[in-house]
Amino acid sequence: GVVGLQPATALAFDPQAELLWAGDWKGRVASFANRELRRYTAFKIQIDPTEGPVQQFLFHEKGVIVLGRRVVHMAMRRGPVLWNIRHEGMKDLRCMSFTSKGASEILVAGWQDTMFVIDVVKGEVTKQVPAPHHYKIMKRGRYICAATETGRIDIVNPTTFKVEKEWQAHQSYINDMDASGDYIVTCGGSYKQQGPGSSSRVPDPYVNVYDLRNMTSIQPMPFPPLAAYVRLHPRMLTTTIVSSQQGQMHVVDIMNPNTTNIRYAHLQASINLFEIASSGRALVIADNDRNIALWGSPSDGIQFTNIGAPITFPEPEEPAPHVDWSVDAPLSTVGMPYYYGTMLFSAWPADIISDAGAPPPQVDPALLATLNKTEFGYFGPNKTGLRRNQIEDTRASKASNKLQAPKFLSERARDGPVTDSHVDQETLAQDAAESLKPEPPP
Amino acid sequence: EQQYWLAREIENGRIARNVMKLSVILERGDLGSQSNWSEVGDRFQLKLFRDYVFHRVDASGKPDLGLGHMLSCMSKLDAGVDEQIMLTSRDNETVFVITYRELRGMFERAFNELMKFSKSP
Numbered sequence: 035g036v037v038g039l040q041p042a043t044a045l046a047f048d049p050q051a052e053l054l055w056a057g058d059w060k061g062r063v064a065s066f067a068n069r070e071l072r073r074y075t076a077f078k079i080q081i082d083p084t085e086g087p088v089q090q091f092l093f094h095e096k097g098v099i100v101l102g103r104r105v106v107h108m109a110m111r112r113g114p115v116l117w118n119i120r121h122e123g124m125k126d127l128r129c130m131s132f133t134s135k136g137a138s139e140i141l142v143a144g145w146q147d148t149m150f151v152i153d154v155v156k157g158e159v160t161k162q163v164p165a166p167h168h169y170k171i172m173k174r175g176r177y178i179c180a181a182t183e184t185g186r187i188d189i190v191n192p193t194t195f196k197v198e199k200e201w202q203a204h205q206s207y208i209n210d211m212d213a214s215g216d217y218i219v220t221c222g223g224s225y226k227q228q229g230p231g232s233s234s235r236v237p238d239p240y241v242n243v244y245d246l247r248n249m250t251s252i253q254p255m256p257f258p259p260l261a262a263y264v265r266l267h268p269r270m271l272t273t274t275i276v277s278s279q280q281g282q283m284h285v286v287d288i289m290n291p292n293t294t295n296i297r298y299a300h301l302q303a304s305i306n307l308f309e310i311a312s313s314g315r316a317l318v319i320a321d322n323d324r325n326i327a328l329w330g331s332p333s334d335g336i337q338f339t340n341i342g343a344p345i346t347f348p349e350p351e352e353p354a355p356h357v358d359w360s361v362d363a364p365l366s367t368v369g370m371p372y373y374y375g376t377m378l379f380s381a382w383p384a385d386i387i388s389d390a391g392a393p394p395p396q397v398d399p400a401l402l403a404t405l406n407k408t409e410f411g412y413f414g415p416n417k418t419g420l421r422r423n424q425i426e427d428t429r430a431s432k433a434s435n436k437l438q439a440p441k442f443l444s445e446r447a448r449d450g451p452v453t454d455s456h457v458d459q460e461t462l463a464q465d466a467a468e469s470l471k472p473e474p475p476p
Numbered sequence: 477e478q479q480y481w482l483a484r485e486i487e488n489g490r491i492a493r494n495v496m497k498l499s500v501i502l503e504r505g506d507l508g509s510q511s512n513w514s515e516v517g518d519r520f521q522l523k524l525f526r527d528y529v530f531h532r533v534d535a536s537g538k539p540d541l542g543l544g545h546m547l548s549c550m551s552k553l554d555a556g557v558d559e560q561i562m563l564t565s566r567d568n569e570t571v572f573v574i575t576y577r578e579l580r581g582m583f584e585r586a587f588n589e590l591m592k593f594s595k596s597p
Binding site: 062073074075076077078079080081105107112113114115116117118347348349351353354355356357358359363364365366367368369370371372373376378379380381382383386 | 497515541551557562569578580584
């Protein structure tokens with residue numbers, strides 16, 4: 035199958051679900067289900083698309099961990115986020131690996147001087163560790179194998195994060211690396227100077243191999259078409275799949291490198307990403323022309339995981355019954371689905387106090403004067419000194435309220451100037467009626 | 477006859493309380509961390525559910541005001557059924573697959589958080 039999308043910057047088969055995960059240069063992630071690569075879920079790991087590409091995926095039973103340049107994100111396979119970690123020290127992350135604590139802890143590193151240890155379950159940074167070197171690729175074998183930008187592999191203790199051994203695998207750079215329990219395999223090369231300030235990569239015509247049990251490099255596997263990508267077969271422990279930049283693939287045994295099985299991928303453009311599924315029964319190649327090609331044996335059945343349980347999609351919803359917006363249409367037309375032994379969401383907590391019957395809050399006339407009048411009302415900044423929508427205690431503030439309840443005539447007469455004998459009864463009555471009206475704007 | 481009216485009123489109350497609870501929770505943006513509600517936050521799916529229920533459009537982009545859909549979605553949320561639905565963001569770059577049961581749990585957590593804040597001294 036071939037899927038067109040933005041050029042992928044990271045690609046990985048999920049070892050626990052029939053999903054292929056792809057990330058792009060804007061920090062977007064999409065998953066593709068089953069061998070048809072039907073688009074399943076999608077999410078973003080960062081709000082700002084210019085923060086950099088998706089770098090790497092790791093998989094946990096609860097979800098997928100996605101590394102960006104400045105963020106580590108964990109989401110459920112079905113999409114919703116579990117956690118999203120940002121830290122000011124996360125400046126240019128490039129790679130990550132599980133540590134000695136199984137899948138419950140990861141180490142993240144990059145082109146920066148600090149590495150972070152993250153508790154996957156809690157979603158917290160638990161430790162910061164100085165980075166011995168800047169790293170671009172990490173793979174977990176017996177140790178954490180970390181490739182530097184200078185062609186070297188650091189073999190890092192997964193408990194102490196100290197470098198146990200260094201191995202100069204290639205002269206100048208490492209293009210790809212894989213590690214399993216016992217072996218590290220690498221593709222890389224040297225730089226050739228092309229005049230002042232520019233150089234080009236010259237890939238080595240072999241794959242380098244390191245034995246992690248004996249801590250020693252062993253005989254390289256020759257690859258005349260120039261090795262660009264390499265993966266260890268997940269089931270056949272000494273078998274590797276090597277590919278050139280153009281898609282010539284060799285299946286080679288580390289123990290017996292002179293017998294090879296050759297395949298050609300017909301690509302529109304050079305290879306960008308290359309991955310093998312944990313079942314060993316599917317292979318994916320992304321090229322620079324935005325194609326993702328899935329390889330496998332049609333007769334054996336292409337399967338990503340050992341379990342092979344296919345991903346299911348939501349059933350199309352049943353059409354809901356038609357309900358009128360008319361006043362007479364009963365809202366009970368659509369009943370409840372079957373439910374049992376559960377608290378309904380509509381259950382309202384009993385201990386919320388509702389106050390009813392307080393006089394409504396009034397707008398202070400002095401405040402109205404600060405607002406601009408338009409035909410639809412008044413507008414302007416909030417200068418009440420209160421929060422937006424803050425509750426006012428209209429009962430308690432009654433005494434100090436400038437707007438008092440209308441008075442009876444008798445009360446008015448009592449309050450009025452007693453010395454004035456010429457109280458015009460008619461004016462008084464008018465005043466009283468006026469005070470019953472809502473407060474006019476000044 | 478009386479039973480019919482009683483059932484109807486109970487149903488109306490239930491729906492009204494559901495809608496009020498959703499309205500209390502969504503688009504506040506004043507409590508807790510704002511980033512929870514962003515595209516990379518753990519509350520984003522609650523906004524997407526509101527869109528799924530109330531902001532539907534047909535193929536030509538016209539608003540679909542079918543009450544039946546709204547009522548049936550609210551009832552399923554109320555009961556927290558295991559049916560899966562697909563929630564999609566406006567830019568189509570976020571697609572979640574989620575059950576009503578999970579959504580109800582998430583809405584309840586958000587509501588309980590508001591309750592906790594409302595009671596804190």
